[in-house]
Amino acid sequence: MASRYRFELDGEIYNIVLTESDQGFNVVMNEIDLGTYDITIEGLPGLFSMLLDEEPTKAYVQRDGRSYNVTVGDRTFLIQETLGSQRSRSSVGSRLDPVGIISAPLAGVIIEIKVAEGDIFSEGQAILIIEAMKMQNEIQAPISGKITSIHFKPGDRVDSGDIVIEYDEIDG
Amino acid sequence: MFKRVLIANRGEIALRIQRTCRELGIETVAVYSEPDRNSLHVRNADHAICIGPGPALESYLVIEKIIDAAVQSDAEAIHPGYGFLSENSDFADACDAANITFIGPPSSAMKDMGDKVSARRLMEKAGVPVVPGAEDIKIDDIESAKDEAEKIGFPLMVKASAGGGGRGIRLVHKIEDLENAMRQSASEAQSSFGNPTIFLEKYVSPARHIEVQIMADGEGNVRAFGERECSIQRRHQKVIEEAPSIAVTPEIRKKLCQAAELAALSCGYKNAGTVEFLMGPDNEFYFLEMNARLQVEHPVTELVYGVDLVALQLSIAFGGTLPAIDSDELHPNGWAIEARINGENAYKNFVPSIGLINHVTQPSGPGVRFDSMLYDGLDVPPFYDSMLGKLIVWAEDRDLAIKRLRRALNDLLIVGIETNIPFHKALLNNSDFQTGNFHTGWLEEQFVMPSLEENDTRAKIALVAVAIARHLEKSANSNDNVKTSSSKWVQASRQSAVNISTGQRGSAWRRGTALN
Numbered sequence: 001m002a003s004r005y006r007f008e009l010d011g012e013i014y015n016i017v018l019t020e021s022d023q024g025f026n027v028v029m030n031e032i033d034l035g036t037y038d039i040t041i042e043g044l045p046g047l048f049s050m051l052l053d054e055e056p057t058k059a060y061v062q063r064d065g066r067s068y069n070v071t072v073g074d075r076t077f078l079i080q081e082t083l084g085s086q087r088s089r090s091s092v093g094s095r096l097d098p099v100g101i102i103s104a105p106l107a108g109v110i111i112e113i114k115v116a117e118g119d120i121f122s123e124g125q126a127i128l129i130i131e132a133m134k135m136q137n138e139i140q141a142p143i144s145g146k147i148t149s150i151h152f153k154p155g156d157r158v159d160s161g162d163i164v165i166e167y168d169e170i171d172g
Numbered sequence: 173m174f175k176r177v178l179i180a181n182r183g184e185i186a187l188r189i190q191r192t193c194r195e196l197g198i199e200t201v202a203v204y205s206e207p208d209r210n211s212l213h214v215r216n217a218d219h220a221i222c223i224g225p226g227p228a229l230e231s232y233l234v235i236e237k238i239i240d241a242a243v244q245s246d247a248e249a250i251h252p253g254y255g256f257l258s259e260n261s262d263f264a265d266a267c268d269a270a271n272i273t274f275i276g277p278p279s280s281a282m283k284d285m286g287d288k289v290s291a292r293r294l295m296e297k298a299g300v301p302v303v304p305g306a307e308d309i310k311i312d313d314i315e316s317a318k319d320e321a322e323k324i325g326f327p328l329m330v331k332a333s334a335g336g337g338g339r340g341i342r343l344v345h346k347i348e349d350l351e352n353a354m355r356q357s358a359s360e361a362q363s364s365f366g367n368p369t370i371f372l373e374k375y376v377s378p379a380r381h382i383e384v385q386i387m388a389d390g391e392g393n394v395r396a397f398g399e400r401e402c403s404i405q406r407r408h409q410k411v412i413e414e415a416p417s418i419a420v421t422p423e424i425r426k427k428l429c430q431a432a433e434l435a436a437l438s439c440g441y442k443n444a445g446t447v448e449f450l451m452g453p454d455n456e457f458y459f460l461e462m463n464a465r466l467q468v469e470h471p472v473t474e475l476v477y478g479v480d481l482v483a484l485q486l487s488i489a490f491g492g493t494l495p496a497i498d499s500d501e502l503h504p505n506g507w508a509i510e511a512r513i514n515g516e517n518a519y520k521n522f523v524p525s526i527g528l529i530n531h532v533t534q535p536s537g538p539g540v541r542f543d544s545m546l547y548d549g550l551d552v553p554p555f556y557d558s559m560l561g562k563l564i565v566w567a568e569d570r571d572l573a574i575k576r577l578r579r580a581l582n583d584l585l586i587v588g589i590e591t592n593i594p595f596h597k598a599l600l601n602n603s604d605f606q607t608g609n610f611h612t613g614w615l616e617e618q619f620v621m622p623s624l625e626e627n628d629t630r631a632k633i634a635l636v637a638v639a640i641a642r643h644l645e646k647s648a649n650s651n652d653n654v655k656t657s658s659s660k661w662v663q664a665s666r667q668s669a670v671n672i673s674t675g676q677r678g679s680a681w682r683r684g685t686a687l688n
Contacts, residue, residue, distance in 0.1 A: 002645075005639045009631060016574035016639040025643075027636050034632075045530055048637045059637035060587045062530050068641065070634035072586070072594045075624070077634040081642060108554045133515070133524035134559040144363055157554065160527050 008080045024051075063159050097142065102165040103137065104158040108132030112154055113165075119147045120170065128164060144170045173490055174198050176250050176274070178242045179213070181234065181253030182560050183545045188250050192482040201245045203238060205231035206554040219245050225563035232256045235266050242272050249273035249489055251482075252295070255557070258465040275489040276443050277464045278390075284439040285462040289371050290334040291439075299429045303458040304449060305373035311358055314351050316649060324374050332355050332361030333369035340364060343375060354403070376458065378611035379450040379633055381399045382403065382417055383463075383475045384432035386597045387484050390442035393494040396429035397477045398504050400446075400469055402669035403612045404599070411592070411615070412511050412599065413469035415476045416504045418608030424455055429499050435462060444470075444485050450612075463552035468512070468562070471541060475566040478507065502589065507573040510564040513544070515552055518595035519624050525590035525653075526552040535583035539566040539576050542584070552589065555587040560591070569593055570608075574600050598622055 002019045017028040024038040038051040045062035060071040067080040098101050108130040115127055122144045130137050145167035152164050177193055179186045189199045190213065198438070202217035207226040221241040224231040230659065231237065233297040242250055250267055252258035252275070261279035268274065268536045270302050278283075285291050289307045305328075307322035321328060321344075330353045333339025333568025340361040342353035346451055356371060362368040385397040401408045401417030432447040439462075445466050451457040470481050517684040529550040537549065552560065565580055567573040578600050581593055598621060599605050655659055 003643055005642055007638060011633065014635050016635065018639055027639065029632070029635065034636065037636060038642070041644070043593060044641060044644060047531065048640065050633070050636065057633045060531055060585070060631050061637050061641040063589065068638045069587075069636050071580070071587045072630040072633050072637075073195055073585075074591075074597065075628065075630055076590070079634060079638045106523070106525060108524075132526050134558070135524050137242060153564055154521075160677050162324045 002106070006082050009077060010084045013082065046151050051172060099143065099169050100145075100166055101128060101163050102139065102167070104130060104160055104162045104164055106130060106132055106137060107158065108137070109156050109161045110152050110156050110158060110164070111136060111151070115150075115165070117147050117150060121145060121147070121167075130158065139164075146170055174486065176201060176247045177486070178203065178238070178245060179217075179253065180232070180238045180250050181206055181258075182211060182556065182657035184499050184543045185253040185466075187216065187545065188543050189253060189482055190216055192480055192486070196483060196486065198486070201241065201247045203232070203241050205553075205555070205557065207551075210549075210551070211404075211673045212547060212550075221245060222508065226553055228256065228555060230481055235260070235263050238263070238601070239266050239270050239272070242267075243270060243448045247272065247276055248450065249486075250400075251275040251485070252465065254468055259463070261286065268443050275485055275491050277441055277445060281439045281441045282464045287333050287369075288331065288461060289369060291461060292371070292459070294438045295435060300435050300438070301457065303373045303376055303460070303542045304588045305371055307371045308478075309354070309370065309372055311354055311368075311370075313356075317354065318347060318350060320372060321347060324372055327375040327377075329373045330357040330363065330370055330376050331373055332367070333371060334361060334365035334367040340370070341635050347669050350422065357653065369389075376452055378613060379417055379452050380417070380610075381410075381452045381460075381612050382428065382448045382457065383427050383448040383449065383467075384535045385467075385470065386436045386441070386445050386447060386482070387431050387481070387488070387494060387604070388443065388445070389488050389494045390440070391493050392437075392443070394433045394436045394616075395494055395497070395502065396432045396498075396499045397473050397481075397502060398425060399428055401471055402469065403610055404605075404615050405612055410469065410512070411514075412509065412596065413472055414507065414509045414570075415472035416507070421426050421453065422503075424451075424457075426500070428457060430564055431457070431459070433499065435459060443488050444481055468559070470564065471543060472508035474512050475541070475564065476504040477502060478505065479607055503679075504565055505616055506563060506564045506568050507570045509570075509573045509577050510562050511577060512559055512592075513563055513590045513596075514558040514562045515589050516558050516592050517590040518592045518598075518621060522592065522595075524558050525625070526554050526558070528552075528588050529586065530588040531585065532587070533583065533585035535563065535580040536582075537580075539573075540580045541565070542580075546586065560586070560640075570609070574606065595621060631670045655680055 002017050005016045007014045015030055020024040023036050025035045026036045035052050040049045049061045050057050063068050067078055069080055070077045095141050110130045113128045113130040115121055121141050123141055125141045127141050128139050147167050149166045173196055176199040179189050182605040195202045199218040201221045202213050202220040204214045205226050223237040257263040259536050261282040264274045264279035274607055289525055304324055309317040327345045330342040340357050342357045344350050344353045358370050380403045382399050384399050386394055388394040399420050401414040404412045410590040429558050435447045444466050446463040448460040449457040450460050474481055515525045517525050529546055531548050532546045546560055563574055565576040567576045581596055605608055
């Protein structure tokens with residue numbers, strides 16, 4: 001029986017149809033039949049060893065909130081599952097924050113939060129500073145908005161992806 | 173030999189020192205900050221003592237806490253590693269006062285070498301070539317400073333005597349800018365180091381950074397273990413190091429080693445040290461500074477000279493003397509290259525990247541040494557520097573060493589954070605690097621990091637893997653249809669991992685604690 005999935009990578013949509021058989025998974029990507037992959041895995045998150053036409057490849061798959069980080073060699077791809085036709089809006093860095101949320105793009109310690117609840121800010125304005133490895137990183141507003149809540153305070157440690165600030169979008 | 177040694181450091185260097193101690197039958201005492209509780213250097217030690225919160229100023233840099241830990245654990249000696257308290261003469265004095273052996277040079281030599289003006293004077297007296305310059309300059313006598321500057325020639329550097337980490341340094345191109353640069357440098361030196369003393373130095377460029385490893389036993393015996401090539405630097409930080417240097421002939425090596433030995437003797441040096449030189453295109457070299465500690469890049473010397481420098485440090489600190497072998501009989505064998513593996517994004521101006529390490533595949537095989545703090549589930553704390561480990565290779569010659577390092581970098585897989593592995597691979601493919609045509613400014617001035625490959629074929633592999641992962645998550649309870657060669661135990665853990673990973677982020681590893 002075939003299962004259909006839909007993913008977004010770097011703004012492109014990929015429709016993938018998987019069909020299981022005794023030989024493994026047949027993969028059709030954007031209407032192109034890639035062949036049947038023989039798969040073994042070590043855990044999930046974990047390392048996928050894939051054989052296609054006797055050619056081995058490997059990838060490490062882990063979940064990151066709503067998306068997946070997939071590492072192949074020295075490159076990590078951020079892939080999101082998309083259900084409908086909507087695309088997420090991107091903000092600073094590679095992380096895709098939905099409208100209404102500013103999350104930490106990297107792990108570190110919050111040095112300063114430059115806004116307070118109720119503040120109105122505009123696109124590009126510095127919102128907070130996160131320090132990691134003795135370097136300070138400024139996080140800017142992806143769009144204009146009004147702060148509704150702040151979940152951390154200076155001195156707190158944050159993980160990449162932690163929601164730091166929630167806001168309401170303001171037009172213009 | 174010592175029975176028990178405290179290692180006042182963390183990360184890969186603490187592990188490296190532990191390994192030699194264990195080989196010599198010495199018990200090790202680890203100290204750690206709270207966020208380092210789950211580090212390998214804690215797990216692998218014979219004793220482990222917590223010394224406070226994450227920030228180094230409240231733990232690894234607090235002399236009293238380290239001394240207390242040593243007293244409490246009956247450690248006879250302290251190895252400081254590199255960084256932290258390793259070149260702090262007050263710490264060496266505190267060890268003496270507590271009757272604990274400091275594994276390093278005497279504090280007097282540390283002070284002499286820590287002050288650049290006094291180090292320059294000592295070297296000049298000992299007949300070691302120093303960069304042409306002027307030490308007796310004062311802010312309130314600009315006219316004589318200008319006279320000295322004219323003698324040295326432009327461009328020149330204004331440097332702080334107590335300097336370090338690039339602070340208090342100004343490059344001056346013309347005489348009109350001298351006074352301003354002197355004032356800025358002195359005030360920066362005053363605020364950073366509490367000492368406004370400055371001096372002038374000729375700007376040697378292009379130049380190579382060549383350093384010589386020395387070992388002294390305090391009985392008048394000094395050995396020089398050849399040079400290391402450390403010209404590949406970003407923001408004054410070395411990123412790749414080699415031994416020997418492609419630019420150093422046996423004749424130059426002999427001169428460099430003799431100069432380094434003179435430098436060590438001039439200040440009554442004892443234990444391991446590194447004498448840094450600048451070498452111009454004319455192969456003339458000048459003393460730059462002396463580092464009174466074991467260096468990050470010491471393994472490349474160990475590999476080409478077949479020596480365990482930490483074992484020698486321990487032996488000398490215990491009162492041993494150096495084996496009766498002349499430095500002239502020491503010759504490098506083959507070639508070693510070290511790549512510092514840092515948690516940083518090579519494609520985004522090397523911004524730090526830290527967090528949870530989900531998976532590491534460690535490289536191994538012939539000629540490969542990986543000194544690292546990494547393991548599956550390590551949560552890299554944000555308080556310390558970004559170096560995760562050092563990948564060091566040895567081969568018969570430089571070309572083979574480059575090939576071997578490339579192979580080992582391909583074998584090394586670090587999942588969870590970004591690293592500078594793509595940078596190292598790009599560097600090894602650069603023709604200037606391959607032919608040895610570089611100097612200390614080359615990396616920042618000439619090397620261009622290629623951007624991320626577009627239409628990377630690896631994206632297809634990632635998409636196939638992610639689709640199957642998503643599929644397995646959905647059918648997590650009936651995964652009999654996945655072929656696996658894993659044991660029952662792995663299958664059980666996989667089963668639970670599948671279940672966990674369908675929930676929120678955080679996956680199978682729990683931050684800061686062991687699995688439970």
